[in-house]
Amino acid sequence: MADTVARIPSLVAALRESYDAGLIRDLEARRTQLQQLRRMLVEQEGPILDALATDLRKPPMEAYAAEIGVALSEIDHALKNLDKWCAPERVKVALTFKPGSAKIVPEPLGVVLIIAPWNYPMQLLLAPLVPALAAGNTVVLKPSEVAPATAAVMAQYIPHYLDERIVQVVTGGVEETTALLQEKFDHIFYTGNGTVGRVVMAAAAKHLTPVTLELGGKSPAIVAADADLEVAARRIAWGKFLNAGQTCVAPDYVLVDASVEDKFTSALLRAVHDFYGDDPKHSADYARIVNERHWDRLTALLDAGGFDATVCGGHGDRANRYLPPTVLAGVKPDAAVMQAEIFGPILPIIAVADVDAAIRTVNDGDKPLALYVFSGSDAVIDRVLSRTTSGGVLVNHTVLHVGVTELPFGGVGGSGMGSYHAKAGFDTFTHRKSVLRKPTKPDPSILYPPYKGWKYKLVRRFM
Ligand code: NAD
Secondary structure (H helix, E strand, O other): OOHHHHHHHHHHHHHHHHHHHOHHHHHHHHHHHHHHHHHHHHOOOHHHHHHHHHHOOOOOHHHHHHHHHHHHHHHHHHHHHHHHHOOEEEEEEOHHHHHEEEEEEEOOEEEEEEOOOOOOOHHHHHHHHHHHHHHHOOEEEEEEOHHHHHHHHHHHEEEEEEEOOEEEEEOEEEEEEEEHHOOOOEEEEOOOOOOHHHHHHHHHHHOOHHHHHHEOOOEEEEEEOOOOOHHHHHHHHHHHHHHHHOOOOOOOOEEEEEHHHHHHHHHHHHHHHHOOOHHHOOOOOOOOOOOHHHHHHHHHHHHHHOOOEEOOOOOOOOHHHHHOOEEEEEEOOOOOOHHHOOOOEEEEEEOOOOOHHHHHHHHHOOOOOOOEEEEOOHHHHHHHHOOOOOEEEOOOOOOOOOOOOHHHHHHHHEEEOOEEEHHHHHHOOEEEEEEEEOOEEEOOHHHHHOOHHHHHHHHHHHH
């Protein structure tokens, strides 16, 4: 540990030297690294899936689709679009600046730091790495210590496939991240909770380093009276209990029109049973809580009460880090589960009088990362869209919008700042440099003093 901390300054300095030496400047070098990363994901799929199973008991289907698959599609999209993204963009020049030509030249930022969390520990480390490399940066990767098996696999294989002069992996916890944050980076990309997000931003401020903060929050699911309740229940149950609720865009709670609450709750119970059987503990498709600390945090939320009934689920088994899919009914606004992001398989249901009441509840909290609205009516959907703010919205489904590569993914307000995926990711790790080029002739005197009256008049006429 002390060794890692001690070598951080020289490790960052070496990455800066590589950057300055242009090791990842040209597009061929960037392509090589991306192709190598692709090779790693294909050749080491087994060890990666094993690590994800060790850390979170992720079912292979979830691990493949939401971790390896996401990274592969980011890589393929970047490889396909790299030439286009990196091409300078010509800009028209107004008469006043003629003769001359202007363009915007995308250039890398330099040395960037990517700090990842534990819930999708591979995806959230590599999905930002792809655009960072595509944009031509050298990179320090900091996997989460809370998912140690995945961190170890990344630390083992990344140096084997990628050029160590371009990408370095630093494992460890708070001590190592704190040491990294003392260094000067050209961008810091942090995914995790808002408390540490503030630590990251304060550290970045010392060097005037720009940050992207991919945070969480309480993402609501609004179910209107005219929603297809069976479909809504299935899709909410899927998005919530995927990865045992440890998903930043999981529907945190449901605001359901009171007139359909009972029907919706019954449909939800059926969906949970259809997905995970009589006892979800024995389902191979249900993940585990990442560690005992989080299991304790989640069960404390249940113990604190503030709701009328536990419709399904409950405490589970600490030794196994198992917490069943849990649905709570009649949840009060001051219940412990409603005070912060749940980040686990507990789904509070709150009945509201109508969609306007749901909108008011959403707007009383921080701006969420995701918002889900289930309705059969365009008017209802448009009302929710136009009167709420969130990182993203998905109508009549949950979570899937994150997988649409071309849609920028990121939060707003309390759920974060900046975005990535595809071109948005490339832009995050790119400086768009403005370049105006003028010929030396002609060199009219109009700009230069003495500012005679006719010059002033002419300037006023054209500007
Ligand atoms: P975590 O505990 O793994 O922490 C994230 C990173 O921060 C780790 O690499 C860790 O080493 C570092 N860290 C922790 N404490 C630190 C400190 N005091 N100083 C410096 N670095 C520190 O992950 P987490 O925060 O528990 O992740 C869960 C949160 O992340 C949830 O709020 C979730 O919504 C959010 N999240 C957001 C997204 C997104 O894309 N917006 C994705 C996943 C998770």
